[in-house]
Amino acid sequence: MWFTGGFWRHRQVINGTTTMEHCRTWQDRLGWTTNFRDPSALTRGREFSDSEVYKLVEALCWETGRPGGEDHRADLAELTALIGGAQAADGYLHTAYGRPGQPERYGDQNFGHDLYCAGHLIQASVAAARTGAAPGLLDIGVRAADHICATFADEGFCGHPEVETALVELYRVTGERRYLDQAAAFVSRRGHRTLPEHEFGWEYFQDAVPLRSGRVFGGHAVRALYLAAGAVDVAVETGDDELLEAVARQFDRTLARRTHLTGGMGSHHRDESFGEDFVLPPDRAYSETCAAVATVMLAHRLLLATGDLRYGDIVDRVLHNVIATSLGDDGRSFFYDQTLHQRVPTPGRASWLPVSCCLHNMARLLASLGTYFVSEDSGGVQLHQFAPMRVEAGGLVLDVDTGYPDSGTVTVTVVDAPDTPRTITLRVPAWAAGADGVHRRVFRKGERIRLDLPMRPRWTFPDPRADALRGCAAVEVGPLVMCAESIDLEDDVRLDEIQVDTSVAPEIGAVKGRRTKPIDESWPYQSHRTTTEGPDPVVVSLLPYHRWARRGPSTMRIWLPTTT
Amino acid sequence: MWFTGGFWRHRQVINGTTTMEHCRTWQDRLGWTTNFRDPSALTRGREFSDSEVYKLVEALCWETGRPGGEDHRADLAELTALIGGAQAADGYLHTAYGRPGQPERYGDQNFGHDLYCAGHLIQASVAAARTGAAPGLLDIGVRAADHICATFADEGFCGHPEVETALVELYRVTGERRYLDQAAAFVSRRGHRTLPEHEFGWEYFQDAVPLRSGRVFGGHAVRALYLAAGAVDVAVETGDDELLEAVARQFDRTLARRTHLTGGMGSHHRDESFGEDFVLPPDRAYSETCAAVATVMLAHRLLLATGDLRYGDIVDRVLHNVIATSLGDDGRSFFYDQTLHQRVPTPGRASWLPVSCCLHNMARLLASLGTYFVSEDSGGVQLHQFAPMRVEAGGLVLDVDTGYPDSGTVTVTVVDAPDTPRTITLRVPAWAAGADGVHRRVFRKGERIRLDLPMRPRWTFPDPRADALRGCAAVEVGPLVMCAESIDLEDDVRLDEIQVDTSVAPEIGAVKGRRTKPIDESWPYQSHRTTTEGPDPVVVSLLPYHRWARRGPSTMRIWLPTTT
Known part of the structure; x- marks a missing residue:
């Protein structure tokens, strides 16, 4: 493709x-x-x-x-x-x-x-x-x-x-089994605390618990996700269902408890690690870009290995909200870690850092991005992600047209097809539940398939155990997480004074709310509430998170305090 | 004394x-x-x-x-x-x-x-x-x-x-002015970014902004507070009111926006630094014990230099909620950093760490603790902190009796007094506003002064800008911050399932609440609230924060989610 x-x-x-x-x-x-x-x-x-x-x-x-x-x-x-x-x-x-x-x-x-x-x-x-x-x-x-x-x-x-x-990839290219065996051995040897002791602990190095018996990913996020991706490769090539199930189980729990709304992973800056369950502070999100690259690698492997579409949703989410956010429009600047709440105006993306792994990692991901969009089998073709693209796979030639993620309409035109039945599968994201994405028949040249995904802005609420998000809501549109940026506010309004009203459906690009005014006290803990309510309702402009920090220094937040 | x-x-x-x-x-x-x-x-x-x-x-x-x-x-x-x-x-x-x-x-x-x-x-x-x-x-x-x-x-x-x-202390002992001048020079030379560039930034080393023009403390908390304490010493000895005012101004803003309820300071683990304003996550509080020692040093200096009783309240708060919490009952174990929310059961205090500054710092603080309790001048004596003690100061001999902080009654018995009027001042904490702590007259031997501080448990609410505390309340009793520990809960109740009812006044050692049950989803962000309410009200036991982690592994939280 x-x-x-x-x-x-x-x-x-x-x-x-x-x-x-x-x-x-x-x-x-x-x-x-x-x-x-x-x-x-x-x-x-x-x-x-x-x-x-x-x-x-x-x-x-x-x-x-x-x-x-x-x-x-x-x-x-x-x-x-x-x-x-x-x-x-x-x-x-x-x-x-x-x-x-x-x-x-x-x-x-x-x-x-x-x-x-x-x-x-x-x-x-x-x-x-x-x-x-x-x-x-x-x-x-x-x-x-x-x-x-x-x-x-x-x-x-x-x-x-x-x-x-x-090594598994080299095995696939060369057919030399010893590379696969070596990869399998590396996966199995971990988790027995044989590495030298270190202040970050064995978990950091993925040596605290064998991968087969782990419960959830922990330690250094990139290390954890790279290992898991390699383990899925080993499991698929060796038919090791137990290993595959172990990785899927841990990734599922990581998604349920240790993943930011953007799909980013990691909360600890000190050791670039996951936090404990539900430690998901927007203002101290680590969410390293390399961890997002690794999440795309892992989620796509699990999608192919298990067929579970949720993993395709994660690829979608991470691409549009972490990868797309990191890169500057000029292609020469990037965020290394990606906060979900910027409290002081930031100078923005860096053109280089002493550790610039993220930029190189995105370069290889973007150059090979098509890999993650389409797969094929003897029965047909699976369109996992949506973009205007020419697809030649599964015996079919297809033209896909879409304005995704800004539009939810995906049109597939059959350019060429055999005389026998084929299946064209389009992933239907969880937020579009109800749409039909599976088409199996004999396709004719020129025939069109159309998928309409609802791109209405929607309120999203956090798990009650995510303490740092309590009393807040966010807005999502399709795969896009939205944010408010101070540059869009009137001069005398501060982003931390706004409360939004979730009883009103969000509009495209804006939500309704009210302005509150914290009372400055000499001590931030009082026997009474220290807020007064502003007189007039306000409209808060929203933009896709991946567009933030592109118009000059600004504060930003994804999670907005609610009026109730 | x-x-x-x-x-x-x-x-x-x-x-x-x-x-x-x-x-x-x-x-x-x-x-x-x-x-x-x-x-x-x-x-x-x-x-x-x-x-x-x-x-x-x-x-x-x-x-x-x-x-x-x-x-x-x-x-x-x-x-x-x-x-x-x-x-x-x-x-x-x-x-x-x-x-x-x-x-x-x-x-x-x-x-x-x-x-x-x-x-x-x-x-x-x-x-x-x-x-x-x-x-x-x-x-x-x-x-x-x-x-x-x-x-x-x-x-x-x-x-x-x-x-x-x-150096200022050495000047006080020796009378050699050059030590004071050297200290003053060290204070003035900082803040011009002359130290070598480092990934933690000049703020970490207190070299980003001259102390005289700073707005709030930032960077490494212990460094900031030690420097400020030295600056107050210099200011007091040289009559440099501008410098004194600059330190007080920055400390005041630090107290208002960058201080945990316990009085602990610091939110970033990576560089042991303050966070931005209102970055006060209970579960990621750094609150290094050495920073608390430094806060006691600084607050007491400002109390003496300005007479502002709020600084005495801070000493009180930090001693009872950070210093007292760090030390194990055995005197051989300590917390280095002090979380306000323990999510997974902790093994507790360490008997030693590769960096064991905190234990040594507490040793010198505790051995000289009386220094912070009493001061004198020509007019009499000031009792800044409360404890059973003999005081010989300001021309008076006093016996102080109290069960503080467990009791709010402080009784001062005059053992000896001159025939001329003297002033005995007892600090009235902000939470006891209304009590009278100033007594000026000719005191007679055997005479008693009694101060009654209200020790009713009270609800405390956070500043609305402290995002990590939104929707929560804490209980305080006198100078003590209270916490709930999982070891006191029934077996099947988890600490993160409880919501407390702040419409009911807290009782001694317990608050009323209800039990909720989060619904486990595969993704922690949903279009609906993911909690069900438990059937029965629950009573949540509370204990002073300084008593936590002394009865075996436990989870703990100070800030409790509220029902409304």
């Missing part, structure tokens, strides 16, 4: 032209590429900086391989040579370890990131193999994987999961 | 007998004392470990000097010799810097803690001078201070304030 227009194609084009160049410029400037060119030079960056180069290579491969994408073969040839030149004779590859004067290989199990970086290298080499965009890179990935299989045949794993899903 | 019984004397005795020994045992075990004995050995501990030894020395001095205290002169002689032996010829003293093979002196302005440690040394030497408990220590402190004055005559200051208040 390929996008023919709309919300995501626009972002994909900016990604392929601007974001990738921005990443490369910074990598060169900071010496992350030089680390490969001259391993004897002082290594610059962090223990995971190699992985940013690999993520960019992966993104360049997907972009070059997608119909209509930019051709980055020249860059890829240069980077492939650079990376290959730094690989040790035995296949080990990390620019910061193992050479004279450098720390030893695999010397820091918790934070060394050797295997994490190798995982991203392997993933990039798989993208190269799938697209043909970077000849020679697959061999580098294979050598790295062979070295890993030899070194970790019996024990050990990485403090930061990532190599697991990469 | 000295305590003759009651709440604090009990803790002071445990402190002098058990806590101090516990600290010393651990310091020896971890090599923090050995660092002084053998500076050529590998230095153990952290860059601030020297300061823990000094804090303990200070505590031992106060304890030895207080009437009825334990005599620690033998320990003090040993430690004084140890410390003196490690001091360089020019007066510099830090066991981790400046010797062959060690990093250079003052090499890390942000985190080196050279001056911070020296400040605690000087503070200990002042305690030695005031009590006579450790002969020779004052000379060591003076030499350290002289070295500082010589080294920092023109520029520089420490990433962690502390030396400022110590």
Whole structure:
């Protein structure tokens, strides 16, 4: 499939032209590429900086391989040579370890990131193999994987999961079973507290409890979600239903208790971790963008493995409310963590950060985004996400037209179809329950299928155990979470003075409410309520959360206090 | 004055007998004392470990000097010799810097803690001078201070304030003006972003804005409060009313917007900092115990400097709800940070932590606690805090008897008094407004003054801008914040299922409410409310917050969701 227009194609084009160049410029400037060119030079960056180069290579491969994408073969040839030149004779590859004067290989199990970086290298080499965009890179990935299989045949794993899903992908590309077995071994070895003790605890490193017996995801959110994605890959390829069920169970509980309305995950800034159940503070949401990338990876895998459409809803939610929010319109700026409530006007997105994993992660996600929109089987095609796109799958050729997420109408035109019955399935989101998304018959050329999803703004209320959200409501429209931004308020109105009236249905782009005025006391705890009510009702403008912080410094909130 | 019984004397005795020994045992075990004995050995501990030894020395001095205290002169002689032996010829003293093979002196302005440690040394030497408990220590402190004055005559200051208040104290003891001038210079030099850039920002190090022009305290809470305490000392001794007003203004705003109900400060775990205004999450309160010690120091200084009784209320609140909560009954365990809402049963207090500043800080506070209870002037005596105590001050000898904070009756018996009029002032807390605390006349021996403070439990409501507290109320009794602990609930009732009815006045030790039952959904955000009401009203037991986590693992909350 390929996008023919709309919300995501626009972002994909900016990604392929601007974001990738921005990443490369910074990598060169900071010496992350030089680390490969001259391993004897002082290594610059962090223990995971190699992985940013690999993520960019992966993104360049997907972009070059997608119909209509930019051709980055020249860059890829240069980077492939650079990376290959730094690989040790035995296949080990990390620019910061193992050479004279450098720390030893695999010397820091918790934070060394050797295997994490190798995982991203392997993933990039798989993208190269799938697209043909970077000849020679697959061999580098294979050598790295062979070295890993030899070194970790019996024990050990990485403090930061990532190599697991990469090894399964390499198995899929090469057919070499040992990569799958190694991934399965890495998944099984975790959870027995064999990593060195650390102040963040074993949970942070996903080593507190075996994945098979876990109850809910905890610790570092990206680590947890990457591991789970790798485990689903292992489970699917080995037919390990118990493992699949274990991951689905924990993800389900995580969705029910540890996920922000945007689909973002993580509440603790100190260790980038999930909080306890229902610790979901809007103003201290961590919601790391990389965790959102990982959620898309995991939810889509579970959607395919289980057929449960709820997982497609999560992909939809995360894409439109976390991924789309992170990226600046210019393709050169991003949010690393994503608050749901901005109390003081923010300068907005950063063009770069010392840890810029998120930007690279989004680059590879956006370049390969079509992967998450459509799947096929012998019976037909499944349209999991909605965008204007040409689909050639399941024996069908389809043109999909839609203004989603701004419009709820999705029109599928059959361009070509066989004479035998086929099934075209469109995901019906939970918020559109009742619509029919399954069509099975012999389709004729030119025939149209139309899905109408209700895009009426709707009030959403939090679980009563989510203490930080008590007495608040939010507005959603289709997959979009809405927010109020202070820049839209009259000059003398403050965002924290507004209460909204949930007895009135929200309108498109606005809700009704009233203005209250807190009484400033010298102590914020009193024997009486310290609010007076303003005289007139107010109308509060709303905009999609992903559009916030694009018009100058502003405060913002998604969850709005209610009058009752 | 000295305590003759009651709440604090009990803790002071445990402190002098058990806590101090516990600290010393651990310091020896971890090599923090050995660092002084053998500076050529590998230095153990952290860059601030020297300061823990000094804090303990200070505590031992106060304890030895207080009437009825334990005599620690033998320990003090040993430690004084140890410390003196490690001091360089020019007066510099830090066991981790400046010797062959060690990093250079003052090499890390942000985190080196050279001056911070020296400040605690000087503070200990002042305690030695005031009590006579450790002969020779004052000379060591003076030499350290002289070295500082010589080294920092023109520029520089420490990433962690502390030396400022110590230098003013040394000025008070020695009369040497240069110590006061140096402290004033340190205060003035901050706030111009001259420290090296750091990911936590200049605010963390109190170097973002000059103290004179600050609006509210921010950054690392302990750093902010120590600096402010030192600034008040400087302001009082130099007659700098502008500086005093600047500190009071910022503290007032901090109390109004950045202070938990307990009086604890700090909401961010990542950098131990204040949050923005009204970021006061009960379940993610940081409320570091050391910040509470610093709040007591600062509030008492402002009380004396301004006469504003509200500052005495804060001392009262912090002592009974943060300091008293941190310490275990055994005197050998403590909370470092203090949540106001425990969601999963906690194992409770730790007997030691890699960073155990809080325990040492409480040891010195408790040993010198009487300092904060009484002051005198030519006209009489001021009783700022209430405890059974003998007071000899302001020309009067008084016996104070009270069961405070469990009882609100305070009886003052005049043991001796002159023939001329004197004023006895008892602080009337804000929650007891209306009581009369000022008595001026000629007092006769045997005469009694009685203050009756209303100890009725009362509902307390949060500022509407404190989002994390919306829809909740708390109960207070006198200076005590109350909490509900799951250990007191029936087996099948969960703490997060309870809503309390604030239309009914709280009883002693219990409030009325109802039980609700959240409906478990697969997604915590719904178009409808997801609670059902339980059939019967429930009675929720309450206990003082400082008594929680003493009867086994339990969940706990101070802020209780309300029925309306």
